[in-house]
Amino acid sequence: MERGWVWDAIGLENKNDDSPGELRIEMKDWGTNSIFIFKGATTGGDPLISITLNEGDIRTIELERGEYTINSDACNCSEVFELKSCKEIKVWNYTISIYDC
8 A cells, every 4th residue: 555545435325416425534654644624626714624643543524525625734735636536636745546436
C-alpha cells in the first residue's frame, strides 16, 4: 500500500442523487494530521467536517452525494472530489482513491 490516505466512497443501497454515501478515511504512514472537508469546490468559510487522525486511524463519515474539497494541515494543498465517482487523485505526494460501489 502506498503512503498516504486511502478513501473509499461507498454508495448505499439507494443510488439516487439524494441518497447519502459513506466516505471511508484510512490514515497510513503520515503521522497525525487534521483533515478538513468543505462542501463544493472551495476552501473558504468554515469546513463541513474537521477531524484529526493519527496513523492507523479509520473513520467512516456519511455525506450527501456531491462535490467536496479536502484540505490538510500537513501540506498547503487541497483537492476537489465528487462523492459519486471512481477515480484516483493526487494531493501533494499522496494518492486518494475514491470509490462509489
